[in-house]
Amino acid sequence: xIAEDLKRRAEDLWEKYVKHEFVERMRDDTLPxxxxxxxxxxxxxxxxxxVRSVIRAAASMPFDMAYxxxxxxxxxxxxxxxxxxxxxxxxxxxxxxxxTMTTYSYTRHLIYASTLGWPQFLAAWTPCxxxxxxxxxxxxxxxxxxxxxxxxxxxxxxxxxxxxxxxxSLDRFNGDASELSDLFKASVKYEIMFWQSxxxxxxxx
Amino acid sequence: xIAEDLKRRAEDLWEKYVKHEFVERMRDDTLPxxxxxxxxxxxxxxxxxxVRSVIRAAASMPFDMAYxxxxxxxxxxxxxxxxxxxxxxxxxxxxxxxxTMTTYSYTRHLIYASTLGWPQFLAAWTPCxxxxxxxxxxxxxxxxxxxxxxxxxxxxxxxxxxxxxxxxSLDRFNGDASELSDLFKASVKYEIMFWQSxxxxxxxx
Numbered sequence: 001x002i003a004e005d006l007k008r009r010a011e012d013l014w015e016k017y018v019k020h021e022f023v024e025r026m027r028d029d030t031l032p033x034x035x036x037x038x039x040x041x042x043x044x045x046x047x048x049x050x051v052r053s054v055i056r057a058a059a060s061m062p063f064d065m066a067y068x069x070x071x072x073x074x075x076x077x078x079x080x081x082x083x084x085x086x087x088x089x090x091x092x093x094x095x096x097x098x099x100t101m102t103t104y105s106y107t108r109h110l111i112y113a114s115t116l117g118w119p120q121f122l123a124a125w126t127p128c129x130x131x132x133x134x135x136x137x138x139x140x141x142x143x144x145x146x147x148x149x150x151x152x153x154x155x156x157x158x159x160x161x162x163x164x165x166x167x168x169s170l171d172r173f174n175g176d177a178s179e180l181s182d183l184f185k186a187s188v189k190y191e192i193m194f195w196q197s198x199x200x201x202x203x204x205x
Numbered sequence: 206x207i208a209e210d211l212k213r214r215a216e217d218l219w220e221k222y223v224k225h226e227f228v229e230r231m232r233d234d235t236l237p238x239x240x241x242x243x244x245x246x247x248x249x250x251x252x253x254x255x256v257r258s259v260i261r262a263a264a265s266m267p268f269d270m271a272y273x274x275x276x277x278x279x280x281x282x283x284x285x286x287x288x289x290x291x292x293x294x295x296x297x298x299x300x301x302x303x304x305t306m307t308t309y310s311y312t313r314h315l316i317y318a319s320t321l322g323w324p325q326f327l328a329a330w331t332p333c334x335x336x337x338x339x340x341x342x343x344x345x346x347x348x349x350x351x352x353x354x355x356x357x358x359x360x361x362x363x364x365x366x367x368x369x370x371x372x373x374s375l376d377r378f379n380g381d382a383s384e385l386s387d388l389f390k391a392s393v394k395y396e397i398m399f400w401q402s403x404x405x406x407x408x409x410x
Contacts, residue, residue: 101394105310108317186410189306205391 003126003167005177006184013188017127018134022195026139026147033091036146039198040088041097046194047084049107050128051077053114057121065118065169073162083153087146098204102197106190113183119173122166123180127187129163208331208372210382211389218393222332223339227400231344231352238296241351244403245293246302251399252289254312255333256282258319262326270323270374278367288358292351303409307402311395318388324378328385331371332392338368 007014025031054074058066113124136154139147153159212219230236259279263271318329341359344352358364378385
């Protein structure tokens with residue numbers, strides 16, 4: 001599987017991402033709720049640009065792939081947005097907020113990748129989507145009810161189905177995985193920076 | 206002048222950029238030559254993407270502006286490339302090198318800005334071009350012959366003429382400077398990260 005190959009090429013970084021201090025602290029319930037709120041605000045801003053990039057990239061996909069990704073992922077976001085929206089309301093998050101340099105940089109990378117072609121875009125998108133299924137399953141054991149509800153969504157079969165669509169699509173790439181490695185790796189690095197940014201309370205632009 | 210307005214809105218950051226520790230250490234000749242070499246390698250990678258972005262942005266400029274920017278800046282880079290090339294040869298820099306996340310992020314930002322329209326692109330481009338004329342004039346007093354030759358180019362009238370083309374072009378924007386402020390500010394932040402990255406010897410992707 002191409003995604004496995006890409007993950008192997010970034011193995012050390014991958015561990016730093018899916019077992020980041022932010023993740024560990026959600027699991028053992030020592031993460032300050034303000035860091036979680038900070039994360040949710042930046043994540044909403046991130047997801048908005050991510051979805052636009054998926055749609056842009058879909059325009060250059062084989063039609064059956066575009067159809068599956070648009071219908072099963074982009075147009076099927078209700079559950080995820082519902083969990084996100086509920087958490088935001090309960091935690092008193094209002095308004096959109098501004099991006100940090102980390103969120104801005106990561107989303108510019110996705111926008112860029114979305115103009116290169118579908119294999120390039122999928123390689124850049126996979127760390128976020130796939131990584132969260134590992135993280136969800138890991139964090140779901142937490143005692144904190146906010147973090148648990150957040151994790152339950154990413155640990156769900158519903159979510160894993162979406163990830164499978166991406167992994168399966170990526171496998172249709174005929175080239176060598178090494179061509180996609182830097183895009184994948186850059187996203188893993190951005191994911192690490194994304195967690196760190198929430199722990200550090202990074203200023204917005 | 207719109208550029209002055211944008212600089213005022215980012216005043217604290219601007220000072221951190223043009224008087225960054227890296228700059229101070231070039232001036233007082235305490236910068237390790239390896240940090241300077243690191244910088245030169247990343248700067249070459251940056252400039253290549255910057256020039257591509259200028260050309261892309263030129264496609265949506267009024268024709269006289271595109272003509273002036275392409276002829277006076279893009280196609281008139283001999284002197285700068287000559288200084289850069291000489292320094293690279295004398296310092297034993299061979300090959301292209303790979304980008305750091307900082308260089309990658311900054312150049313993705315320029316690529317993005319180049320698709321928004323000419324005022325947006327010029328706002329994102331100005332901190333680099335204009336800032337280096339301040340930095341050149343400041344660093345040129347150094348006793349280090351490498352840093353001095355580097356600075357002499359950016360302190361020159363030849364370089365200032367190019368900067369003037371950009372500042373004058375930006376003044377043709379009819380909208381409110383506040384619309385361009387975040388793009389300008391993001392570039393100033395990337396410039397600060399760019400110096401810091403060379404001091405820290407940031408890993409490549």
